Amino acid sequence: MSGILDSVDQRTKLVGENRLELLMFKLGTRHVFAINVFKVKEVINVPHMNEMPGSHSHLHGVTIYRGTSIPIIDLRDAIKLKPSQDVDPTKGNVIITEYNRSVQGFLIAEVLSIANTSWKDIQPPPSSIGKANYLTAITQMELNGKNEIVEIIDVEKVLAEIVEYDTSISEEVLEQSLAEHINGQTILVVDDSPTARKQIKDTLEQLGINIIECSDGLQALNLLRSWADEGMDVLETILMMFTDAEMPEMDGYRLTSEVRADPRISDLFIALNTSLSGSFNEAMVEKVGCNAFISKFQPDGLVTVVQQRMREKLQS
Template sequence: MAGVLDSVNQRTQLVGQNRLELLLFRLNGNQLYGINVFKVKEVLQCPRLTLMPKSNPVVRGVASIRGGTIPILDLAKATGKSSVDDLQTSFVIITEYNTQVIGFLVRSVERIVNLNWEEILPPPKGTGRDHYLTAVTHVDNRLVEIIDVEKVLAEVAPVSEGISEGILSAEIQSKAVSNRVLIVDDSSVARKQVTRCLQQVGVEVVALEDGRQALEYLRAMADEGKRPAREFLMMISDIEMPEMDGYTLTAEVRHDSRMQDLHVLLHTSLSGVFNQAMVKRVGADDFLAKFQPDDLAARVVERIGSMDGK
């Protein structure tokens, strides 16, 4: 186990084109789950937890770790399963999501696997709308479920989706209505958050679920003789997506002369270990950590302003 923990700490800085490393873990049963290593800061045996009065039942307590106080969420309970019961033999995966450091309580941590995003698939159809999966894959012929952590966090600690006064002006909103924005994100919660934010700005939103779907959509548009950069004010894309990640999507867009001038904003919860050099390498115009509605709205407003006279 020590080797796995050491590997997590070493590999969180790795960035590969259309590849990811998953840390495999279990909750209560034998089902395997995975989390992107890029989001993992550390893996520990469950530390002493302090209960917080009136906290969400999913929050098992807070822990003092390396000088900071971190909330510890029971990932099994958060996804509708029975709680992880034996804290002494359990583990905590310390992660950074959406600029927040959070610990997830799990029963055991297995190992790290290196995969291609093409091997990561959307949840099977027929699983309904209330599941907590954002993707699935297979490792050694066993199904691995990837939990939609953004859905979990939105339920445990909902964030405001409102835009503060002063971000929008009547002039900007009048210009916004003639613009469309393409958003690409595999998390249904994230798509809804971004859509509601942009609707407040006033732009029309087209929402797609992964990088491959977005690339096919843009190519079909280009095949019809349309220029995506004229059809869309910008594309706001997640980085972690099944089948094709945001890095690869951006690189493909830049390599196609028919769409290479499309403005691309990478919008991701990979905040703490994000590699800025990768953004420049694939040719993205901007990067923003999820989910800060004022910041996102401001980027769209700035883009609308930059289009004056064009």
């Protein structure tokens, strides 16, 4: 596995082109799962682990990775796949990832390959599978001469069930002079993860903000354009937009570029709210023209950006 991610630094150019690369793997069943390569730091063999008394049932153990202790999550168990007698937990691989400013490993059965694809070929999971599923999207790939359905895992939901998120806002962050102006404002939240959307909603509703949700970039763009087509002043309809980076059909970078290219909505305040690495996103934010960047999940950061936008609007 040492060479599978050797060229990860060369992959950043794909994001600005509405493209991504998926690391595909199995969990001991015929199903093929995937996560975005940009979230992956390394793929390793199953390391020595220690069980931690009283830890969450999804945690397989703790190991030392590059001098730091990190949790190893049994991904099969976390997404509620039935146990298999054929899976040996001491074999297989661990995918080391970085999400929401933390590093963790996911225990899997085997890595298959990396595939380059387009966000427009990534589709939301069917609504008929219910809200309890652990997928943000699905796609189709050719593997070993066969077309396979690839299921993209909602890692943010997995992590939120292990470490409960806190939506409380620090008192020192709140500016009372802005509170009455913020109350009643509407914000558009664009994210393919229902968990991520709920985190933002639970945070900002404390300020009296109304939330409109979209689950992908194309849906959000179509909504904004429909408002403009109807003659609505989009900048008065919504205060701003929070968008994720990775989403089916259209990612947050392309969404931002499309908004900036439409003179009717080009001045919309856009904040990128993503679990992807900060240094990379700071460059992408400047390239596509976002107004702000926040690493998930930071309630105080969300509020700070909302107040920044409100202050700018009052001064304009």
